[in-house]
Amino acid sequence: MSDLVFDALLCDLDNVIRFYDLDEVARQEEAVGIAPGTTMEIAFAPGRDLPLVLGQITRAQWAASISEALTAQIPAQRAADLATAFAHAPARVDQHVVELLHQARRSIPVVLVTNATVWLDDDLAQLGLTDLADHVVNSSRVHSAKPDAEIYRIAAERAGVPAHRCAFVDDSQTNVDAARRAGMTAVLYRDISDLRRLLAPIVNEGDSSFLQETQAGPHD
Structure with missing residues (x-):
């Protein structure tokens, strides 16, 4: 792995x-x-989203808050139905991304870094993702959410790798910028080709030159 600019993958x-x-x-x-x-x-208005991802409210409280806000526009029962549908929306997994992460994990630590809820462990189990990563840094458990610097520090610590030797992947430019300020190699995820190119030296896919394009120092 001497040609890599990172020794751990932190992934949204x-x-x-x-x-x-x-x-x-x-x-x-x-x-x-x-x-x-x-x-x-x-x-996901700030007054609801942040308490949710910091573990300060339950799913039922979140849904009730959504429902209450919706009643300004629609009848109460319809609002409650919509809030429940949203709070319990089904999810799917991109199995191609999962396979890439499994391959990466054979060579380097993989850490999920997510602004998530207190029921994330149940969600991961239902989706068959409990063995996807070496560690999961869940904002609602560590009480720090991206893009706060603390969650990046915790993630690097869990990976056992200095921040400047971590690669970070996220679909939010704000979160990517924060990772770069922490000294990490940071990649904005638009589709799976971004991840393939980042992991090319490990999984033999894509163009390793992409690594140099995405490497950034703490002042970028």
């Missing part, structure tokens, strides 16, 4: 590995005449 979960199916939410939004995405916007 949602919109990289796990994807939610919101078709039922969209159907209900259309039925009650509100704009597509309204429920998501309400659910």
Whole structure:
């Protein structure tokens, strides 16, 4: 691994590995005449999202908060139904990404770094992902959420690798920028080709020159 610019992979979960199916939410939004995405916007407003990913509220409390906000636009029962559909939306896994991470883990530590909920362990078990990574850094358990510097420090510590020897992958530019400030090699995930290219020296896919393109120091 002497040609690598990293010795551990820190990887986001949602919109990289796990994807939610919101078709039922969209159907209900259309039925009650509100704009597509309204429920998501309400659910992830700062006053609801941050307490959720810091482990300060339960799923039931989160759903109740979403429902209460929706009642400004739609009847209470419809609001409750929409909130429940959103809070319990089914998820799928990108098995191609999972396979890449399994291959990477044969060579280097893999750590999931995710702004997630206190029920994440149950979700990972249901999706068959309990053995995907060496460690899971869950914001609701460590009480620090991306892009705060502390969660990156914790993730590097769990990986057992200095921050400047960690590669970080996330679908959020804000989170990627924070990883770069921490000294990590950071990659914005748009599709699986980004991950393939990053891991090329390990899994023999893609172009290893991509590593140099994505390496960044703490002041970038």
